[in-house]
Amino acid sequence: MSGTTIGGWFQRRDILKWSAAAGVAAAGTTLLSGTMAFAEEGSLKGKRIGISTAGTDHFFDLQAYNAQIDEVKRLGGEPIAVDAGRNDGKLVAQLQTLIAQKPDAIVQLLGTVSVIDPWLKKAHDAGIPVLTIDVGSSHSLNNSTSDNWGIGKDLALQLVSDIGGEGNIVVFNGFYGVTPCAIRYDQLVNVVKYYPKVKILQPELRDVIPNTVQDAFSQITAILNKYPEKGSIKAIWSAWDVPQLGATQALVAAGRTEIKTYGVDGSPEVLQLVADANSPAAADVAQQPAELGRTAIRNVAKLLAGQTLPRESYVPALIANKANVGEVTKKLGIG
Template identity: 50%
Template sequence: MRRRLTILTAAISVLTASALALTGCTLKEGSSTAEPAAAATAAVAADVPSLEGKTVGVAAKDIVHDFSRIVYQSVQDRVTALGGKVVATQAEAKDDKHVADIENLIAQKPDAIIVILGDATTLAPVLQKVHDAGIPLFTIDNVSEYSVNNVTSDNWQIGSTLARTIAEDIGGKGRILVFNGFPGVAPCRIRYDELKLVLNDYPQIQLIQPELQDKYEGTVEDAKQQITDALTRYPKGDISAIWSCWDQPEIGAAQAVDAAGRSEIKIYGVDADKGALDLISDPTSSYTATIAQQNAAIGAGSADNVARYLGGQSDKVTPTTYFAPVLITKQNVSEKIAELGLGG
């Protein structure tokens, strides 16, 4: 993937989070990269062409958690705001249905198709079909050779920041239990790879084997049971932290850890789901930190790229559009919830 840094400012009525620019600062340095909401709203991309008379197909893997649900709605809202027609599907977290949904969109011959999430290997054949049909393909959190543009967070930054935060919080030594169930999903793969890369410099930290496998459905309860079982296998002192590439399993993990009174264990996830933020806001909870993504801006940004591409501005559409993530900890959770509009 060409990691060309492109920041797309998208201000629509449904955007409650201010657009953040990627800077040279790390997420750990504490300097706020957030623009005031008014400034973000004023930065409306006036050069985005209309989608009047255009139909955009939107195929989402699911709307199971906050990230996918908000992105899915934001894409549709922005296409509509630009005058376009939306044909939207969500596959209820079923890979075969996701493929079938995309095939159905191809048959309807829209002017463009946006695919949100999904396993790269599973989707590769159907994404090639989109390309072969001559329909411009755009993706969100799904790297594909057939995609004109992929909109995503900087998952390298997410992964390394979360890993460094864990390493520092546990004093550079200990054992981490990880959920690693989605190696075919690019953001999860990147975040996990960054975890291992960072830990190369922390020889006194080990990942516990075997790793746990999270599920996409019934995630919270399944993770809660897995961690409850793990706590019986690993007595106090054997687990320093629990890691996952997303918040849902960590919500269940925190519930299990808190119920067991294992206050020495710290929990870390990604997405800033409301359930995770509620736990991080609780000083007695083991949920220690999450990393927020700009969900609404990511969805709107993809729609804007479609409009630019179809409106004769393909030179303004880069292969990847990145949005900066934000580290949320127990120390800054109230501030960041207000700053990013995450209180709803």
């Protein structure tokens, strides 16, 4: 993955060089186009960038965290990276110390908004620009996030198309309170609305944290007992892919592999199942955590070069299905 990306960068660099040269030749505005090209590319030379994460114990966080550190170094800056290990007290203490260190910017990756928001405000009040990844804070200048509307739509269309536009689907909807999950669910409902033969079985299931996999396994096993005939259920949908993992295992255990499962996040173990031709795991929308991390750091460079940032930067997600899962895992750098 890094190979392709770096290749992309060099290409872009070359284009910039060429356009700068063209500018010189055409109008002789050497200085102007020169600085513009520099600003486009973004430099963090001599800048100290605070990188704070709620944790690095999930695939997503670890990828985004490391990509940020690498990107700051690549652009010539000095990263001050702190990992709270999923401990809110530690997270706040690290932010507090970070504010005292007065870096040129702070990028916060994930975290419970009510806990970190007062500290992001303190950073903001201390004159330190705050950017975020996947955190909706009013004190953040820019939030890099996946396009959850796109994720929800892609997953729903794949599902409806796979089951031929008719049949019952089982839905895990335990985290409607979490905004990305709500958007993905709403998109499923929007798509299903136009396929009258597709029915979401009631009551919907509630996925839980922790013990997500075991719980999903037992809930799906119970549902399968309730709907014993093949074809009575066509698909199982969840807003992330850990319940999908438990559901897929339950289908295999019960010998009901005709039912397909769908989820979001691109966890390596689920992508592996999607890659297995015999597994009921049909599709998993993968976010691009490393790309999210790089985007946030490039945004910092733009901001420090005097550009204004959009409120949100959307990074496209990649849907992995039976046909393209190899490509997607390669692109994510986990193939």
